[in-house]
Amino acid sequence: MTDPSPRVQLRRHPERGSHQREAILAVLDGAFVCHLAFATESGPACVPTCYGRIDDVLYIHGAPASRLMAGGRQGGLAVCLTVTQIDGVVMARSAFHHSLNFRSVMVLGTAQAVSDPEEKTRGLAAITDQVAPGRWDECRPMTEAELKATAVLRLDLAEASLKERQGPPSDPASDAGLPIWTGVVPVALSAGAPLAAEENATAALPDSVKRLRARHPAP
Amino acid sequence: MTDPSPRVQLRRHPERGSHQREAILAVLDGAFVCHLAFATESGPACVPTCYGRIDDVLYIHGAPASRLMAGGRQGGLAVCLTVTQIDGVVMARSAFHHSLNFRSVMVLGTAQAVSDPEEKTRGLAAITDQVAPGRWDECRPMTEAELKATAVLRLDLAEASLKERQGPPSDPASDAGLPIWTGVVPVALSAGAPLAAEENATAALPDSVKRLRARHPAP
Structure with a gap:
């Protein structure tokens, strides 16, 4: 990741924002669903999908015939990929x-179709393990036909920004003492x-499921 | 809501989709964060935000100077508003x-700035109550200055579609009996x-907090 480009500079509430690599990776690594915005002939689209990360590259997958994946093949598709955790x-x-x-x-950038079968396989493993760490190696190996039936896009993690808010409410002094409950409900x-x-014929829960649950405890 | 327009017709996995009003409203009413996609000068943007619903209108709010709210004033802003619940x-x-x-x-459509103060107030109440039902009436009333400092957009719920998947995994017959755990982890x-x-000076938890918790139980 490089210095923030003008288009990922934080405009509103910059005190709530960051371009720090570690903080950004922590948010990306703690979730498994993103929302992806891209332009279509009939206006903007916003699609939820899974993702995975390897170093400074994000991977997403889909049906080869989908608008999203087709866009990635035609010279790349301008996207905004957003991962949100509500606390x-x-x-x-x-x-x-x-x-x-x-x-x-x-994350802003141009999503590009991955054609190299080895990178495609690594990307799919990253997506699978993003949800349940270690699941890829527990599964029956992917077949050639399955690999062909899946399209993968890569998005470089070069232009990214974090926005966050944490902590208690900030009532103005003029509201102090009003008999209204104030606090935070964790979610x-x-x-x-x-x-x-x-x-199912396998009694023991696999480690991937245990890790998935450990990553997503009760609030 | 009217019949589905061509641009909300379900292309991929139509068996997983719906245009049924009740099913769409159930998803919208069961969450409180959406992701909103819109075009900017430097490409697509995807922004998480709260929303509220009154009949067939969705409301979102924000800082008047934000790109999103400014766009709503300039003849309206083409958006795709997506609400996703992971089960x-x-x-x-x-x-x-x-x-x-x-x-x-x-939901596809054109988000328009709300200028009428009464509709603006109703929209803000809907957004507040979407998160914690009944919270608006528990709060200290909104001031004129606060109302001026908040911009509200409305989006008609005219073009909307639902996609969903539920149920157990669908392993192919050729994988039956493989000693790999198979099932669903609810989230x-x-x-x-x-x-x-x-x-806080108010011991009793308000009803709005109880309703918020009741809407979002442990999986």
């Missing part, structure tokens, strides 16, 4: 000072007890 | 058949125990 609901004495505690990373994407499929 | 991680015997259980609603955005602010 809490901040309740003040006025609606105006209500807020969310959150961390959100925005998090949490993983519950695994539910085995009917045809 | 589970679907683990198959192959990486290829891994999936997520999810519900995602995409959900969950609310934990409220943490009162240091200066």
